Amino acid sequence: MTNALFSSDEHPASENSNPFGASAPIVLARKWRPKQFAQVVGQDHVVKALSHALDAKRLHHAYLLTGTRGTGKTTLARIIAKALNCDQGISANPCGVCSSCTQIDSGRFVDYIEIDAASNRGVGEIQQLLEQAQFAPTAGRFKVYVIDEVHMLSNHAFNAMLKTLEEPPPDVKFLLATTDPQKIPVTVLSRCLQFNLKNVAPDVLHTHLVWVLEQEGIEAESDALHWISAAAQGSVRDSLSLTDQAIAYGSGRVTNSAVQSMLGLVQRELLAKLLRDIADHNPQAAFDSMEECFAAGASADAILAEMAKWFHQAAALAALQIESNEDPTGTVSILADKMSAELLQLNYQITVLGRRDLGLAPDERTGLEMTLLRLFAFQPTRAAKPDPVGRVAARASAAS
Numbered sequence: 001m002t003n004a005l006f007s008s009d010e011h012p013a014s015e016n017s018n019p020f021g022a023s024a025p026i027v028l029a030r031k032w033r034p035k036q037f038a039q040v041v042g043q044d045h046v047v048k049a050l051s052h053a054l055d056a057k058r059l060h061h062a063y064l065l066t067g068t069r070g071t072g073k074t075t076l077a078r079i080i081a082k083a084l085n086c087d088q089g090i091s092a093n094p095c096g097v098c099s100s101c102t103q104i105d106s107g108r109f110v111d112y113i114e115i116d117a118a119s120n121r122g123v124g125e126i127q128q129l130l131e132q133a134q135f136a137p138t139a140g141r142f143k144v145y146v147i148d149e150v151h152m153l154s155n156h157a158f159n160a161m162l163k164t165l166e167e168p169p170p171d172v173k174f175l176l177a178t179t180d181p182q183k184i185p186v187t188v189l190s191r192c193l194q195f196n197l198k199n200v201a202p203d204v205l206h207t208h209l210v211w212v213l214e215q216e217g218i219e220a221e222s223d224a225l226h227w228i229s230a231a232a233q234g235s236v237r238d239s240l241s242l243t244d245q246a247i248a249y250g251s252g253r254v255t256n257s258a259v260q261s262m263l264g265l266v267q268r269e270l271l272a273k274l275l276r277d278i279a280d281h282n283p284q285a286a287f288d289s290m291e292e293c294f295a296a297g298a299s300a301d302a303i304l305a306e307m308a309k310w311f312h313q314a315a316a317l318a319a320l321q322i323e324s325n326e327d328p329t330g331t332v333s334i335l336a337d338k339m340s341a342e343l344l345q346l347n348y349q350i351t352v353l354g355r356r357d358l359g360l361a362p363d364e365r366t367g368l369e370m371t372l373l374r375l376f377a378f379q380p381t382r383a384a385k386p387d388p389v390g391r392v393a394a395r396a397s398a399a400s
Helices: 044-055 073-085 099-106 124-131 155-166 202-216 224-232 237-249 256-263 268-279 283-293 300-320 331-338 341-360 364-378 388-399
Strands: 062-066 111-116 143-146 173-177 195-198
Touching: 044 073, 044 195, 073 099, 073 111, 073 173, 073 364, 099 388, 111 124, 111 155, 111 300, 124 143, 124 256, 124 283, 155 195, 202 224, 202 341, 224 256, 237 256, 256 388, 268 300, 300 331, 300 341, 300 364, 341 364
Parallel strands: 062 173, 062 195, 111 143, 143 173
Antiparallel strands: none
16 A cells, blocks of 8 residues: 555655664654655645755754654754755755764764753753854764754743854754744744644544554554544654554554553444433433443543544534534434534533543542533423413313
């Protein structure tokens, strides 16, 4: 099967060196880490801009890469460093085989310096870095400094680096990475070329996982990879780490049942039964269905998260006629038919708030039970239809 994200020669090459010996496998997140721009997953807007700038030799002195964990900030920084220092010249396609490229990939290039701002946040560490930046590169064309989680630097450290960041030596490049750009002073932001990495869509992650597991020769069920892609929440690294965990959990295979058990997910049939019990206003049956979900290994957080998702889909179906493509049980249609738009909105809010308050409950079972009770307590009562004949008979009987 061909991955639509890559051509046959554009997939990430696996790690060539294993510090633990040939018999020890490398985790998937490291083994399939992209080494070229074309291999980066789900960040086409950033890759396109960087590639054009490198090919045109329009080089900025400082780049800021922002995004949540596992979206490729440090990976892009390494590829940029290779593009700047490749023995074949500056381009968006570093060769990957010269001494500069291989040493940057292995973290042994003397002019490529990665710093973790969380543990080197003081003004002293930054001043030492800036003093070293004044010296010419030893082996490469540029000296590249990568400062990860740069928002963790102290205000004094930021102030110390402002002048150098604005007018660094011509052979020095700064690559700053952060998950929280709001904490970076505006004076620093204005001196950097900023690229915002987005969370990778679940379907893109799913396609990537299919390709990786095909290369690994590991059997995987599509539904299992669907759950992993959703649980990764946009992070490529998290998706590969969860896949590693699923392989170990499933004894070398990635199966739907193993992944659902591993993640504490709710089987669709059990959740559908629970939601139908709520739609039928049957508290006892709903509590029985809840017990079945717990017996299947589901967590209260997962149950409420899935319930909120299905209430949302039902509300979208009722208001906008948006059909759900993730509902083979037909439960979304049942919810949309049996509940008013206002009740669907209310139930969604109750489940979301119930999930938020799980940490405050005495235990997760109590939190889930109270959320279910709230769903029934706030459903409108079903008043009997008017019966004028009955009322007339009742008044006549009272008069006599």
